[in-house]
Amino acid sequence: MARVLVVDDEPRVVGVLKRYLERIGHEVATAANGHEALAAVEQGTIDVMLTDINMPDMNGIEVLNHLRQKGLSVAVIAMSGGGLLSKEMLLATAGALGAVATLTKPFDLEELKTTIEDVLRAT
Amino acid sequence: MYENARSALRSILERLSPPESEYAGLGGSTPAPHRLYERLLRSFPGMAYRCRNDSSWSMEYASHGCRSLLGFDPHDLVENRVVSFAMLIHPDDRQRVWDAMQHALVTDEAFDLTYRIRRVDGTERWVWDRGRPVLGPRGGIEALEGFITDVTDHEAFRARSSDRDAQFRALVEQSLTGVYLIRDGRFAYVNPRFCRIFGRSAEEITALPSTLELVHPDHRALVRENIARRIEGHMEEIRYEFQALAPDGGELVVEVHGRRIELDGDPAIIGCLVDVTDRRKAQQRYHEAQKMEALGQLAAGVAHDFNNVLAVIKAAAQLLTVERSDDDALARDLADIIDATARGVSLSRQLTRFGRSRQHEGTVASLSQVAHDLMPMLQRLVGDGIELNLSLDATAATATVHPTHAEEVIVNLVVNARDAMPEGGTLGIATRESLMDGNAADKPPRRAVVLEVRDTGSGIPLAARSRIFEPYFTTKGENGTGLGLSNVWRIARDAGGTVELESEIGKGSTFRVVLPASRPEATGTGVDVPRTRD
Numbered sequence: 001m002a003r004v005l006v007v008d009d010e011p012r013v014v015g016v017l018k019r020y021l022e023r024i025g026h027e028v029a030t031a032a033n034g035h036e037a038l039a040a041v042e043q044g045t046i047d048v049m050l051t052d053i054n055m056p057d058m059n060g061i062e063v064l065n066h067l068r069q070k071g072l073s074v075a076v077i078a079m080s081g082g083g084l085l086s087k088e089m090l091l092a093t094a095g096a097l098g099a100v101a102t103l104t105k106p107f108d109l110e111e112l113k114t115t116i117e118d119v120l121r122a123t
Numbered sequence: 124m125y126e127n128a129r130s131a132l133r134s135i136l137e138r139l140s141p142p143e144s145e146y147a148g149l150g151g152s153t154p155a156p157h158r159l160y161e162r163l164l165r166s167f168p169g170m171a172y173r174c175r176n177d178s179s180w181s182m183e184y185a186s187h188g189c190r191s192l193l194g195f196d197p198h199d200l201v202e203n204r205v206v207s208f209a210m211l212i213h214p215d216d217r218q219r220v221w222d223a224m225q226h227a228l229v230t231d232e233a234f235d236l237t238y239r240i241r242r243v244d245g246t247e248r249w250v251w252d253r254g255r256p257v258l259g260p261r262g263g264i265e266a267l268e269g270f271i272t273d274v275t276d277h278e279a280f281r282a283r284s285s286d287r288d289a290q291f292r293a294l295v296e297q298s299l300t301g302v303y304l305i306r307d308g309r310f311a312y313v314n315p316r317f318c319r320i321f322g323r324s325a326e327e328i329t330a331l332p333s334t335l336e337l338v339h340p341d342h343r344a345l346v347r348e349n350i351a352r353r354i355e356g357h358m359e360e361i362r363y364e365f366q367a368l369a370p371d372g373g374e375l376v377v378e379v380h381g382r383r384i385e386l387d388g389d390p391a392i393i394g395c396l397v398d399v400t401d402r403r404k405a406q407q408r409y410h411e412a413q414k415m416e417a418l419g420q421l422a423a424g425v426a427h428d429f430n431n432v433l434a435v436i437k438a439a440a441q442l443l444t445v446e447r448s449d450d451d452a453l454a455r456d457l458a459d460i461i462d463a464t465a466r467g468v469s470l471s472r473q474l475t476r477f478g479r480s481r482q483h484e485g486t487v488a489s490l491s492q493v494a495h496d497l498m499p500m501l502q503r504l505v506g507d508g509i510e511l512n513l514s515l516d517a518t519a520a521t522a523t524v525h526p527t528h529a530e531e532v533i534v535n536l537v538v539n540a541r542d543a544m545p546e547g548g549t550l551g552i553a554t555r556e557s558l559m560d561g562n563a564a565d566k567p568p569r570r571a572v573v574l575e576v577r578d579t580g581s582g583i584p585l586a587a588r589s590r591i592f593e594p595y596f597t598t599k600g601e602n603g604t605g606l607g608l609s610n611v612w613r614i615a616r617d618a619g620g621t622v623e624l625e626s627e628i629g630k631g632s633t634f635r636v637v638l639p640a641s642r643p644e645a646t647g648t649g650v651d652v653p654r655t656r657d
Binding site for chain 1: 426427428429430431433434435436437438439441442445446464467468500503504506530531534535538607
């Protein structure tokens, strides 16, 4: 179906999402931070990147900025559980920076599934 | 002795300035029998003296007037045999007398002083002391000679002292701090400012059976103890704050600075008092805000981690539900787990709301505050090539806009400005207070708060300027949604304001959001309304 990159500093989140996405037929790569995510995207094998916003080292906002600067084209779905800034604010920012869809943690797996389908259809 | 008396008398005669001819035969070079001097001196209502310029004012000679003036025999006073003259000067006047004398000696002038003395019977009298320094053969100060008269009942003195009384009365009565005198646990005197602070008349206050009647019950023990410590002499001076009883039953915090004095031989307390309620409240608000800020950060951090945990639990449970769809018992348990995560989400939302409630309550926002709080994120948003330049007026008024919307306005304008400078540049964010035209021609201008976002980018072509706020209009091709600026415009309009655009090709653009100031709160700190005077 699609090649999905799951980016989150929380390994359990990555683990459960990977299992689910593979079960519904996607090919899944994972990254634990922004640096790994950028490296994966640069290989050009990713269709959809599902990334957390709050991450140490390089956060999701910075990942989006780097993608823009490097002119890398990948459909980004941003997810956030909030933090110092509200989830809404973080996701609005991600939206302003080019994320095509956003998910608020914790979300339904069904919601994730349809979001990815929508994104794939649009691109 | 005789020479001293003669010399003292000569000083007196010079100072007392009656027509010289009348006494020409007494002073000066003509020798006269010493009895004449003594008799003359005895007939004067006062004391002639000669003393040394030392801290005791050690007497070398004192005339017989000493008895009626001070109640001491001259013999007691001379050479400080029983008492030094300095000890007889009122303690509060000693320094002043010393200073005035030393000044006179430096300038070789005659002195002319009024001060209080204490007689042997303890009574206090006002005296008039006139004299001059006597220079020795080598020019040094040999002694002081003069004449001291009791002027307490003197009409001219009373007139002078009543002038001085008037000055002091004005000083106290017009003072901007509350001034009080406590005797026997009651207010013996309070000035008008004191009355205004407590909203009662001076008659009411001085009629109170105890000073503690003006103190909040919770603080009475503290105030009682502080007064007692001074009265008993454990402490001369004290400065402290306590809660008092406001006339309207509201909060009143006062700071007092009082000291113990002696009044007619009894201990008393004088002090001044300032209403510090507003200052205290502002400090409390500040501490409260800081506490809430810290709690908010904590709550937001907890909510974030909590949401991650919930995300794992919920996703795993949902995954299992799909994988083990044949197991009904398991499906029921998993449904419970998923249901529990929903409650967890609700909890985490409450936690987040709690963290933000105080800062972002209601629909009033300080654009300066919002911009300031967004700084870390804006910094990341614009990246390295762009210099962020902030000029926020923290005192600018608040606007009637939801803080989330204010955030949206700022983020959208900043993203826009950043995109206008692909090669980098300077991005300025400024807030300030200004005026905007009233909404009708006959209405006066209103206070407004202005948010400006400036870039040094390419500028916006004229053709695009008229459409720039239209929904779905974008110059960014596929990168733009065309919703950013239209949202900014919508939010500004909803808040009763406008968005202005200034742009110059090649120089850059400035977006200016002008929002009417929200009405100040009743306890607003921005405008200090002076109290009316009595």
